[in-house]
Amino acid sequence: MSGMGPMPPPFRWSIALSSWHLAWLPSALLLIVLVAYLLGARRSPDWPLGRSVAMVLACVVTFLGVESVLGVYDMVLFADHMVQHLVLIMLAAPLFALAAPLDLARQASPAPVRAALTRFLDGPVGAVLLHPLVGFGLYAVFIPVTHLSSLMNFAMGHLWAHHLEQIAFLVVGYLFFRSVFGIEASPHPLHPGFALIYLMAAVPVDTITGLALAMSSHNPYPVYDAMNRPWGPSVLADVHLGGAIMWIGGDGLMLLALIPAAVRWVRYEDRRTREIDAELDRAGAD
Numbered sequence: 001m002s003g004m005g006p007m008p009p010p011f012r013w014s015i016a017l018s019s020w021h022l023a024w025l026p027s028a029l030l031l032i033v034l035v036a037y038l039l040g041a042r043r044s045p046d047w048p049l050g051r052s053v054a055m056v057l058a059c060v061v062t063f064l065g066v067e068s069v070l071g072v073y074d075m076v077l078f079a080d081h082m083v084q085h086l087v088l089i090m091l092a093a094p095l096f097a098l099a100a101p102l103d104l105a106r107q108a109s110p111a112p113v114r115a116a117l118t119r120f121l122d123g124p125v126g127a128v129l130l131h132p133l134v135g136f137g138l139y140a141v142f143i144p145v146t147h148l149s150s151l152m153n154f155a156m157g158h159l160w161a162h163h164l165e166q167i168a169f170l171v172v173g174y175l176f177f178r179s180v181f182g183i184e185a186s187p188h189p190l191h192p193g194f195a196l197i198y199l200m201a202a203v204p205v206d207t208i209t210g211l212a213l214a215m216s217s218h219n220p221y222p223v224y225d226a227m228n229r230p231w232g233p234s235v236l237a238d239v240h241l242g243g244a245i246m247w248i249g250g251d252g253l254m255l256l257a258l259i260p261a262a263v264r265w266v267r268y269e270d271r272r273t274r275e276i277d278a279e280l281d282r283a284g285a286d
Contacts, residue, residue, distance in 0.1 A: 008072050010231035011080075021071030026163075027063070034059045037101060040108030047107070051099050051183075058095035065092060066166055075156060076229055078221070082242035083249070085146075085169055090253040093173025100184045127187045132179035132198065139176040139202055142168065144209045147246070148220070156223045176202070180261055192265035199261055203254050210247025214240050 037055045041047045065087035073080040105117055120126050146152055155161040179190045180199055216239055224235045
């Protein structure tokens, strides 16, 4: 198996916080992204501080997701692998969406870069890529395909494919949640009320995928049998635990995201009410 390195020691909670899987490439990429963002924010004095904080948190959460103890055991324990996936797509990706990186890139980039970026984002490719239905469709397809098909087994046997999968979780999660939060400029903004429906419609994706794994009668990933892991739960018990994490954890985090979406809708309706009242007052005065 080209993706398998040395077998890590048996997992113990007592050593979890001191276990790290540090690698220079993901660390360098995260550092480059963070520095570029903060430099862009510095060039834009009116850039909201909360968005910069969201970017810092997004990079920290991503770092912890791939280089902490989660990165140590992500190739040998399916349950750990599933926790990592949830951290990336349900925690880090929404934070990247809250940071509104595309808006900052438009605002802070040099004129030639800004013009090229604007042409791309406002063009047909950008209009399709940033459409809410595309974000939803990618999420609805990506989650089951990466867990219920042979793609998962391939990624577990090839480290480069596993790393591409991690990046894909961030990208798909970002495209999904940017429509929910509605912070960034979009050619197809999603009404705040529909954002709630959008989120609730995605809940069954995690539920069905998690239940399929939690109720599996056999190991769907032969690569785990080939590992011959001498410690920890059996392969099937590990798969069942991972499925339960996807089901309960995924649904819980998705429902948690309903809170800011609901707050956004309430604020939107309150603002619209005030605008309508003002229009009626002006019409009465005339």
